[in-house]
Amino acid sequence: MSHELANSADCLAAPVDTSSVSPxxxxxxxxxxxxxxxxxxxxxxxxxxxxxxxxxxxxxxxxxxxxxxxxxxxxxxxxxxxxxxxxxxxxxxxxxxxxxxxxxxxxxxxxxxxxxxxxxxxxxxxxxxxxxxxxxxxxxxxxxxxxxxxxxxxxxxxxxxxxxxxxxxxxxxxxxxxxxxxxxxxxxxxxxxxxxxxxxxxxxxxxxxERRNKNSITDAVLGYGKLLANRRLLGFAAAGGFFYAGIYAYIAGTPFAYIDYYHVPAGLYGVLFALGIVGIMVTNMVNSRLVTRLGSTTILRFGTFGAMASGFAILVAGATGWGGLWALTTLLFVFVSWSGLIVANSIGGALQDFPEQAGAVSALVGAIHYGSGIAGSAAVSALADGTPWALTLVIGVAGIGSFGSLVLVAPGRRLDLASL
Structure with missing residues (x-):
């Protein structure tokens, strides 16, 4: 397998040569x-x-x-x-x-x-x-x-x-x-x-x-600092990390927003939660069909833009009470569903430039994603006031942060509609 990858995730990639590995x-x-x-x-x-x-x-x-x-x-x-x-x-x-x-x-x-x-x-x-x-x-x-x-x-x-x-x-x-x-x-x-x-x-x-990293585990762990200094890796990881903050805010905040504030029966809450999972599955299937044609970075831009737009709409709905329960659940469904266009492409983009450190990069990205999730759920708890406001605020900020992180992926490029 080549040790140097293309600089852009938009290039169509072929399977890696695995002739040195067992069939x-x-x-x-x-x-x-x-x-x-x-x-x-x-x-x-x-x-x-x-x-x-x-x-x-x-x-x-x-x-x-x-x-x-x-x-x-x-x-x-x-x-x-x-x-x-x-x-x-x-x-x-x-x-x-x-x-x-x-x-x-x-x-x-x-x-x-x-x-x-x-x-x-x-x-x-x-x-x-x-x-x-x-x-x-x-x-x-x-x-x-x-x-x-x-x-x-x-x-x-x-x-x-x-x-x-x-x-x-x-x-x-x-x-x-x-x-x-x-x-x-x-x-x-x-x-x-x-x-x-x-x-x-x-x-x-x-x-x-022959492709394993010969450095000590201590050196490899210290190497996380060098990985974090890579703008592209950090941009890809942060795009997914902000989105994870929104997802875990959704997990932590919706039981109270739906059941306590809007008086949704507990049984119906499970149905509403499952709809979000179905949305994630559908967009992942869409991503798996389109990513080799359009490129993972292009789809990631589109997904994070969608997360930003739906997050902002959720923020407005939370601040004004517009549309009540059904507006909130519909907009949250849309936000969660962008996961299929964001998570896999965030991970794939971060991994693409580091074939010899795939394990360390995967670990770092995973830690950033789940660490952001912990921060998102904690923020909802800390800001809770008995209304859906805290939930909508965290998700709104998460959507904006997810899209904004891609500035690091393409320094100097404007991330506007023309780049989607």
Missing amino acids: LPPRRRVLAVLSALMGFASISTDLYLPAMPAMGRDFGADPGSIELTVSGFLIGFSLGQLFWGPVGDRYGRRLPVAVGLLLFVIGSAGCAMSGSAAEMILWRVVQAIGACSGVVLARAMVRDLYEGSRAAQMLSILITIMAVAPLLGPIVGGQILAIAGWRSIFWVLVAVGLATLAALFTVPETLPA
Whole structure:
């Protein structure tokens, strides 16, 4: 594979030469394994959401303590990626993912046997550190095999497949809870981790020894500073990061805006939330079809412009109360749906110039994305006043920031309608 990529993600990219790597198994099997790895972030939380009240009752803990099991997971997941990326660049992809999956299994078993909220939070951090290895290195494996727009296309396909997890997770988790109790949910995650570990070894190593980073892990971690100094990488990462801030503001703020403020029944809230996931799946499918023709940077510009426009409309609706519930839900659906044109192209664009550091770059981008998500959800909580205003403010700012970040991708170019 060439060590130098085209300077623009708008170039049509061919699959990378993998002659030095073991022949790949059928494409569907590779997609299935990579999708499973990338889906660990979703299944680790979505499956147990319906059980959170039952867990609180068993532990005698208040809702805030149980909610920290989600926050603890996100913190571990965000920071853990910064470790696994350089490890994957130095030692290959499969071994670090396997170790991470074992940590995930241990963490899930610890959650199942926890006797208090504090224990649960601790084991959730362990679970997250293990889970993020698969997510960050699955993205790097895509970069090992594909370049530029083709890599963004494959990421879109994977994200579309893994989007099924948020749709089915709460439903399946609710059924497990009703039949066998909340601890069984975590034993199911143990089984999922072991099954994925077995499936991992049906996919060959994608990073041959001669292409691995020979620097020490310490040097690689210190190298994050140099990566952050790259304007293009930072622009791509920030475009997705701002958008993630808006998405996590949506996740944190809509239950209160819909249920408490607009008095939407809890059952209907689940339907409204699922519509957003469907929108994400549709736009990811659109992206996978168009990205190799139009280029990932062009589509990213269009997607971030759409996020800015819909975010501004959401901000106006929140400030004026215009349109009430249905205007807010419609505009939020539009904002969330831009994910399919933003996330994969943000990751693909950041990865394109660093074939030898794909793991570290994937980790850095993932940490920026999830770290921004934590900031977005925290901002909604800090600014909450009992109305949808905080939610709409954070999403409005996030949309503007996502589009504005692309100034770093193309210094000196005007990012106006003519460039879309």
